[in-house]
Amino acid sequence: MKKYTYSAKSSDNPGKWVVVDADGQVLGRLASTIAARLRGKHNPLFTPHVNMGDGVIVINAEKIVLTGRKWKQKEYYRHSGYIGGLKTITAEKLMEKQPEDLVRFAVKGMLPKNKLGRQLYSQLKVYTGKEHPHQAQEPEVLNLS
Numbered sequence: 001m002k003k004y005t006y007s008a009k010s011s012d013n014p015g016k017w018v019v020v021d022a023d024g025q026v027l028g029r030l031a032s033t034i035a036a037r038l039r040g041k042h043n044p045l046f047t048p049h050v051n052m053g054d055g056v057i058v059i060n061a062e063k064i065v066l067t068g069r070k071w072k073q074k075e076y077y078r079h080s081g082y083i084g085g086l087k088t089i090t091a092e093k094l095m096e097k098q099p100e101d102l103v104r105f106a107v108k109g110m111l112p113k114n115k116l117g118r119q120l121y122s123q124l125k126v127y128t129g130k131e132h133p134h135q136a137q138e139p140e141v142l143n144l145s
């Protein structure tokens with residue numbers, strides 16, 4: 001009798017959606033949970049090269065918490081491509097400008113840097129406030145307490 005390891009296919013993924021409330025959550029802990037959920041590591045059929053994860057909707061992104069002095073000391077960088085084109089912004093200013101980006105940047109850094117990672121990242125939806133336009137996906141509430 002042949003013994004082999006089962007390798008899941010993308011058609012085996014049920015493709016559920018979950019809602020995560022970021023109110024009072026610490027950014028890094030929240031991001032690692034979201035990244036694992038997007039990747040599908042909670043799924044018994046987890047396969048590293050296949051998208052087995054759920055879609056994740058994050059609400060209340062403006063109520064995220066950073067510990068220590070990270071609000072003033074943590075910096076996000078981007079480069080224009082020109083000489084001397086490095087731009088920096090602190091977490092505090094980014095929160096005032098685009099609170100959703102704090103969660104997006106944290107989760108994106110925890111996903112694979114390849115085609116699969118880009119596909120998984122597209123399943124992340126982040127919103128400020130309690131409202132989101134994804135009621136048609138019938139998302140379940142994911143408690144992180």
